[in-house]
Amino acid sequence: MGFSVSDRSGEDAAIEGLRGLAALIVVGSHYAHLVTGAPGAWGFAATGVDLFFVLSGYVFAPYFFGRPLAWGPHLVRRFFRLYPLYLVALALYVLLKLPDPAATKYVVDHVFMAHTLRSLEIAFFYNAAFWSLPPEVEFYLLLPVIAATLRGRAFAALFVFALLMHMALIAVAQPGQGVTSSAIASVHLPGVLVEFALGACAWRIAREGGGRMLRVLLGCVALVAMCAVYTKFVAPDPKAAADAWPWISGNIGLGAALGYALVVSGVAARPNPQGWRLRLCLLAGELSYGVYLFHNALPQMRAKFGWPIEGWTAVGLCLAATLLLAWVLHHALEAPARNFGRDLSRRIAARQPA
Template sequence: MSAATSPPVSPSAVTSAGRLAWLDALRGIGALAVVAEHMLPWFVPSLRPYWFSLGVYGILVFFLVSGYIIPASLERHGDVRAFWISRFFRLYPLYLVVIAVVLALSWWVPVREAVVRDGSAVAAHATMLLDVVGIGGVADTMWTLSYEMVFYLVVTALYLTRGHERSGTWAIVFAVAAVLVGLVASGAVFGGGWPAYVSCAVFVLGLTGVLVGRLRTFSACALGVMAVACLLLSSRVPWLGTAVLAVMFAGTAIYRWERGTGPLWPVAVTGALVVIAPVWAIESGWWWVQADVWLTTILLAAATFAGGMALRGRRLPRILVWFGLISYSLYLVHHPLLRYFVRVSGDLRGEPLAYQLVMTAAALVVIIAVSAVTYRFVEKPMQDLGRRISRRCRGGPQGGGEVRVPGESTGDDRVLRHEERQVPHRVSDDVDQGESVG
């Protein structure tokens, strides 16, 4: 099919740089919110808000962005092998560097107590399925990567079985499941280290099948089933993990609505169900899921995402887009850095407000500087390498399992290539291979 006769491309994919940079701006907002959530209790506790949760707000924005862009990227290129290669080079290099640094400095600042001291921690970190197998990450923020990974595995299975276009339905299914799980489960059904070992074995074997191409669909389905089983049966907070998947599929449903290929009402239904999901958690007294706080946090995250979409045709603040550029680094490195900073500065909670603010500014400068360095020397080179390898895989004899979905064509990709020359580097990554929570 020629470019002239190909179906219209997603409005968010083929317009000006501003209509793609909004994704980075949202990531910047989400990253700064998470940094503030962890910084304020240690540095300026009097300024911490309790009428909504800064941290949950930030990760909800991240999850909506991932839900919006990840399936779109996979469908556009129709190549699961290239997708997973790009994901590995996008996520793992910095992740492994942070793990190495935290372990190397454990003589000074001990590894978190939530990290078990046996082989199950190694298995869980290897797959990133930390939270869904009940294992704490060496950096506190790594728990959210578990749900990113579950989403990737489920989306891959749906894509290869042609069930990926019913995003609204899947959003509602996971939202209903979150409500039901919140009613009956207060924690993991299966504990101990064996879920980490079993999931690691399935992960390695399944992804080998996906990458090599033999039994690709079977392997992807096995991975998807394993991911959902861990989500429901061995995750630390089952209702929350299930609600997160609902939110991510709601992001995909928004993308389909924007393209004119799906309705918007499932997003509203999903949102309403997620609001009432934390039944057990409310009874347990967790402050951030009290009805008013939880509802306010969800509404603020939804309003932020909607605001980003509304402004996608306009020029956005460069500093905000830049924070989105380094958001994965910000997300992963800030918590260990805060622990190191406090070890040097001492407990700041009882200090005068002026001194707290000065130390907060100093810590923020350190975090931003280190994040910029890790992006420049770890993230970006590895992303470039992953992009080159994934492009070779697309052009290889096996094609990575290409499945062109209805409404997509090689003409679409030509338009995207033209537009990528007009957008910043990180936004080009979105068009090329999707994006993560960071």
């Protein structure tokens, strides 16, 4: 199942293609250790998560600018879009921990998206990529409130508030204090709401037309600049950088999100892709969530079962297996669950008063 080409607009296809690119960028950050001992600039690829945040803000931007949103149908759609495949991924990572007696130790935390509330050990115990799911869920929960409150007004005030909240968390950071309340908040919605808001800005700018190539160029320049800053200050020793340069290390993601927002606003304003490019973009989007969830499982399997593959061969085989697994599960579970959620949300909406 899934969407056919005729079900999607060209703009949707461009965003889906960027979603696939975001997944591959994150894969690059996690597979770098297979080919190099010191990731260096490769570590900047972790900002693919920030591209995901920007894209989510872009997709849901109409609700920032006045479109009404019924919270019940919205949450039903989001649940069936996110959770079924996530629970399968979590089960796989638990199996990979066996026969360790602690394999199921943090399952409850992860099921309820509470795995980033206590320690890095819990957050990264099964799959380091899982850390970004709680702020995404929190954004979905907040979105109906945003839609009902703003009603197309005061978006600038929301953006400034989100930016100040992000900066305040950096200002109160306590270097060397471990996992503090401010550190926890910084990786949840209080710290990253501004990145979702940047996605909404990209949506608004894309509709204003001109200068799309200039925006893409400026976005790429911003990303290169942030990568250079990351390589200079953060990559050599991330922990020391967080202690010595909190304003730099704490704003790498935000700077990257700004660059990505400029790129997204330019790419989304392009003419519709056609032919094989359209199909490739849609396929990339369809597989992106599965790739994001499962790509760390293959290196874990390699280590667990002692597969004799190294270097770029390991990267290629792990990526190919991840793409295959994502494709199978998209058709077997992800798309059917998403379509079921859409049908259920329509039935709920039909029973609600206008």
